[in-house]
Amino acid sequence: MIPYGRQDITQADVDAVISVLQSDFLTQGPMVPRFEQLVAEQVGARHALAVNSATSALHIACLALGLGPGDYLWTTPITFVASANCGLYCGATVDFVDIDPRTYNLCATALAAKLEVAEREGRLPKIVVAVHLCGQPCEMVAIHALGRRYGFKIIEDASHAVGGRYQGASIGSGAYSDITVFSFHPVKIITTAEGGMAVTNDDDLAARMALLRSHGITRDPQQMVGDSHGPWYYQQIDLGFNYRMTELQAALGISQLARxxxxxxxxxxxxxxxxxxxxxxxxxxxxxxxxxxxxxxxxxxxxxxxxxxxxxxxxxxxxxxxxxxxxxxxxxxxxxxxxxxxxxxxxxxxxxxxxxxxxxxxxxxxxxxxxxxxxxxxxxxxxxxx
The missing domain is CATH 3.90.1150.10 (Aspartate Aminotransferase, domain 1)
Structure with a gap:
């Protein structure tokens, strides 16, 4: 059987993972921040936050943007369910916008028409998730202009699109969105076995996602409530999740990214x-x-x-x-x-x-x-x- 997609694992990838297995850190070591830095440099973004899946990245991206009960998230019906489910995880209402028959992406014209109706009815979306199906980017200039007019935030679900470009800039540069999400599942362009990344140019969004991916726990005295009790001290200041990427995954990602x-x-x-x-x-x-x-x-x-x-x-x-x-x-x-x-x-x-x-x-x-x-x-x- 010739598969529709398949990972490419080289000896260099194997050696990178083995080197982590022989190191002092299997999780929360130097590889994850290094992978984040390299991805941020690759796409031209200020921040990159590695997580255990693109689904997790979508979830914390929505939370960081303040999505919650009473809000609306819109996306395309032609996508994997995670692009919509991330809104439900936050207690929001999910709706869809039909696709462009040429690109199969969320149609900017259909979006504009639906926004006009939603404005009259008082149900404008808080977030629009623009999915770059097959790797081809959506019409982000038009979607961004609509976001400015109607006040919604934009997440680019670029799970298919790492390594691509839009109007000469790398997808993930953030020119037309608040947060971009990548997937590193084995059938994707590069892999970390399982894994994802959220990239943004916003310092506050990056800090919020970093907190949410790790139980809502901080060791930063400036973020804590009251005084620190000592060098061992940490505080949970929000309800977060265990969405961290391991050192093994990051090492594989670093090796793959070079290709x-x-x-x-x-x-x-x-x-x-x-x-x-x-x-x-x-x-x-x-x-x-x-x-x-x-x-x-x-x-x-x-x-x-x-x-x-x-x-x-x-x-x-x-x-x-x-x-x-x-x-x-x-x-x-x-x-x-x-x-x-x-x-x-x-x-x-x-x-x-x-x-x-x-x-x-x-x-x-x-x-x-x-x-x-x-x-x-x-x-x-x-x-x-x-």
Whole structure:
């Protein structure tokens, strides 16, 4: 089976992890702050906070921005459930904005229209989570302008987009958002096994997230209530969580980060080759915005059922039967049973549903060979044959 995604672990990665195992620190040592510093430098942000998953990063980002009961968080229905669940964790109400049919990202035009209605009804969002699906950034200039007009905060869910750029700047630089979140899950562009990162240019947000990721505990006398009792003393000053990243994960991340640019460049080579070989087939290949450089975490095609005379499901199943580990990113969040219980129905977001009926994620990973890619292409040709 050729998987849709796969980590690349080199001897250098193994050696980096072993060196931590042989050191004095397995957690809360020098590797985590070093990884944070390198990521901050890579993306051009003032602060980077490492955590144990991108889901955790989204959660503390929402809390740091003051999201709570009575507030609204809006995001896209075409994303992993964590992009929405982070609002529920804070007691907020979650809603969705339909997608752009070209980029599959949250549609800035649909967002503007929904904001006009929400303003009249007194239910404007406190936070909008803009998800850079497949690695292609959202229209952040337009979303940022709407944020300034309507007063909402912006989180970029860049779980797919580390190593990408928007208008010449690295995704994560923070020009158009308050906080950006990255994922380092094994199928992502670089990995720490599990892990995530929240980056920001705001000193106060960084301090708040640092507190929340570690039980709400501080050893800083300036943050404490009353006097310190001695050098052993710490205080819990907020209700935080155990969301810390380990030294082992950070060491792996540092090693992987050195290859980030090469990894993304290789993904672009593979995507270009897919574009060329699939151009004559009855599938829609990804459209890339001219002002961005995608991280290309995923390569998603859309099956043109009316042309091939076969269903989306049959094409998907044929590819799996031929040993191609395709996937579908993502089932629209609003159709999940948990969200249906809240009152959402499939027809609420027609562009998202149209995407779901046609989308297939083809294998895309940095160590993929052209021989493997040729197998995928041949299998796709077979799968869509009438």
């Amino acid at each position: 980030l640019d090469d990894y993304v460049a290789r993904r672009h080579q593979l995507a270009s080759r897919y574009d060329e070989h699939l151009a004559s087939l009855s599938v829609t290949t990804p459209w890339q915005h001219a002002d961005s450089y995608s991280g290309l975490h995923l390569y998603v095609i859309r099956v043109q059922e009316e042309k091939i005379g076969r269903s989306h499901r049959s094409v998907f199943e044929s590819l799996r039967e031929q040993g191609i580990g395709v996937n579908l990113h993502y089932i629209p969040v609003h159709t999940q049973p948990y969200y249906v219980q809240m009152g959402f129905v499939a027809s609420d977001y027609p562009q998202a549903m149209a995407y779901y009926r046609e989308a297939i994620s083809l294998p895309m990973f940095q160590t993929m060979t052209e021989v493997q890619q040729d197998e995928v292409i041949a299998a796709l040709i077979e799968a869509i044959r009438p």
